[in-house]
Amino acid sequence: MNKKDIKAICELILQKKSFLVISHKNPDGDAIGSAIAFTRILEEIGKEARVVFPDEPTKRLRFITGGHGYMTPASFDTSYKPELVVSLDCATSARLGAFEEMLGDKVDLSIDHHFSNAPFAKLTYTDAKASATAEIVYEIAAELVRRGELDEITPPIAFALYSGIVSDTGNFKYSNTSDKTFKACAALRKCDIDTAEISRLLFDSFSLARLKAEAIAISKIELIANGYAAMIVLSQKDIKDAGLTLDDFDDTVNIARRVEDVKVGAYMREAGDGEYKVSLRSNDDTNVSDICGKYSGGGHIRAAGCVIHAKSIDVAADMIQKDIEEALL
């Protein structure tokens, strides 16, 4: 199932009775929104479905569940034997995180929108043009409604799907926002959801720690590649000295790419044990997924990540700086 086939997915779903839905580690808005919505859709059409996240969703994003229950590694029920295991928004089996070993080779259907998807499931449906996995799940829901299998897209389903799409499009700001995205969101808006409140919670509501992290990130910006790229490098000491945590810096890469004339924004942080995590974003068509691919990472053309192993943070920063300069100059 390498080509687009929403109908085939619907047929497969309708044949099965019980499901385990899983999304990726450190779940973002799309991971939570697509997984919760998919689970709710299955429940609406009379299926047994449970959802598991490899990490506890952050306090900030938990509202997307709309109060729907979920499992984490701590509460995972190993006695549950579903007929179909479905992964959402996972480009590789490594994205299953804590569940990679247990479920890495047991995923029956993978639904994803990552450009760098490396198929690991028995069936993979990838649409790299979809803004979010939630946009694909919307298409599945719409097809089930067309077939009369799903009565309607209920408000909780719409809430989760809309949250997933606005998360991955940066509130319709990124180039992945297409006419299909707007059409899906127009339909979801009709399902009686408070879209202004979703956008406020996702984009205009931050902890004070997070806002302070922004000030530190801005103070650390350095221009590289003759000013065509901006990089922010944070050591564990930088974070500790500020009395903050790594989570407070999770939007830092977007701060780097806001500098005018910059084509690539880079953010590197020390993860410990000689590991340095890198996030890259491009403002033009510079393929940052290619750069991250050198270190077995990947993602989308304009948004990607990887982990570099190096002796020191300076060595790691030099490595990624050279790669960015090679891509830009």
Ligand SMILES: [Mn+2]
């Ligand atoms: Mn996504």
